[in-house]
Amino acid sequence: MQLPREVLIGNGTIEQVVPICKKLGFLKSAFVVTGTQTFKIAGHRVIDLLEDSGIGVDRLFVSSSTVEEVAAVRARINETKPQVVLGVGGGTKIDVAKLSAAQQGTSFISVPTSASHDGIASPLASIKGSEKPYSVMAQAPMAIIADTNIIIQASHRYTASGCGDVIAKFTAVRDWHLAHKVKNEYYGEYAASLALMSAKLVAKNAESIRPGNEEGLRVLLEALISCGVAMSIAGNSRPSSGSEHLFSHVLDLVASKPAMHGEQVGVGTIMMASLHELNWRRIKSKLEKVGAPTTAEELGVELEDLIKSLVKARTIRPERYTILDQKRLTEKSAKVLAKKTGVI
Numbered sequence: 364m365q366l367p368r369e370v371l372i373g374n375g376t377i378e379q380v381v382p383i384c385k386k387l388g389f390l391k392s393a394f395v396v397t398g399t400q401t402f403k404i405a406g407h408r409v410i411d412l413l414e415d416s417g418i419g420v421d422r423l424f425v426s427s428s429t430v431e432e433v434a435a436v437r438a439r440i441n442e443t444k445p446q447v448v449l450g451v452g453g454g455t456k457i458d459v460a461k462l463s464a465a466q467q468g469t470s471f472i473s474v475p476t477s478a479s480h481d482g483i484a485s486p487l488a489s490i491k492g493s494e495k496p497y498s499v500m501a502q503a504p505m506a507i508i509a510d511t512n513i514i515i516q517a518s519h520r521y522t523a524s525g526c527g528d529v530i531a532k533f534t535a536v537r538d539w540h541l542a543h544k545v546k547n548e549y550y551g552e553y554a555a556s557l558a559l560m561s562a563k564l565v566a567k568n569a570e571s572i573r574p575g576n577e578e579g580l581r582v583l584l585e586a587l588i589s590c591g592v593a594m595s596i597a598g599n600s601r602p603s604s605g606s607e608h609l610f611s612h613v614l615d616l617v618a619s620k621p622a623m624h625g626e627q628v629g630v631g632t633i634m635m636a637s638l639h640e641l642n643w644r645r646i647k648s649k650l651e652k653v654g655a656p657t658t659a660e661e662l663g664v665e666l667e668d669l670i671k672s673l674v675k676a677r678t679i680r681p682e683r684y685t686i687l688d689q690k691r692l693t694e695k696s697a698k699v700l701a702k703k704t705g706v707i
């Protein structure tokens with residue numbers, strides 16, 4: 364079990380980057396992976412603070428989470444051998460930094476600038492262009508520095524997407540339990556409870572998760588980080604990713620313009636909740652409350668692509684047993700499901 368040692372959530376926590384590095388023993392060198400936009404928002408400040416304290420800083424800008432970007436970052440880590448890699452930015456920057464640091468055996472610190480999914484704290488990374496269209500094991504961040512003053516300035520769309528990724532745990536945990544019952548798969552009750560509790564807390568506080576509300580954002584960040592920790596405890600993504608994620612992974616491949624990860628899994632959760640005979644109406648209303656999409660139209664995806672994704676979802680990762688293996692959706696039954704839940 365690999366868990367984060369320092370988790371800082373709050374207004375102005377970015378200023379703590381040097382004390383955190385020193386506490387963890389990174390006194391000499393650091394490598395900052397960021398993007399051109401996120402550099403202005405937070406990367407610049409992180410680099411200034413580290414340099415002012417006498418820590419040598421190297422930096423690299425990445426624009427997407429592809430295998431090529433990971434290779435480029437890995438090569439630089441190999442060349443300069445920093446003590447720690449800091450990923451400063453949204454999901455893509457953090458994923459690239461996390462995976463390349465893990466592959467080089469270097470410690471990693473996560474400094475998210477948005478709250479769009481649970482990758483900000485999980486031990487997994489999602490990389491485009493790899494043979495697997497889903498997240499792969501990397502390493503848990505050694506520290507997470509989530510500055511609400513920075514994250515609150517990101518578009519609310521990211522925050523709403525993050526809520527979708529947390530609400531997804533209602534069905535992910537059900538799928539995991541089902542796999543345990545049917546396939547005798549390992550099921551960790553502690554990890555499952557932690558993920559489920561995060562989903563319940565976000566649902567309970569849905570009203571306060573609105574643009575500009577720091578209290579609601581804090582709840583979401585704590586929930587996302589708890590989901591990341593749940594995956595670290597389980598040793599895989601099971602507590603956080605079930606049938607609703609499989610649906611989203613296929614949609615990423617078939618849609619001409621996929622929506623954000625958390626937006627897609629949120630819509631998937633509504634439909635998978637119906638298959639699990641959970642209260643899908645409540646899930647839908649919670650997503651509506653936080654301003655997340657609940658229909659194909661709001662996702663901006665074609666009806667045919669959505670139906671295709673529902674039918675194909677169970678084939679994308681055959682070893683991951685979910686409710687979709689029991690229901691075996693056809694084009695016809697997928698349409699009935701999407702209509703029943705108001706997604707189409």
Ligand SMILES: [Zn+2]
Nearest residue numbers: 480481528628
């Ligand atoms: Zn997710």
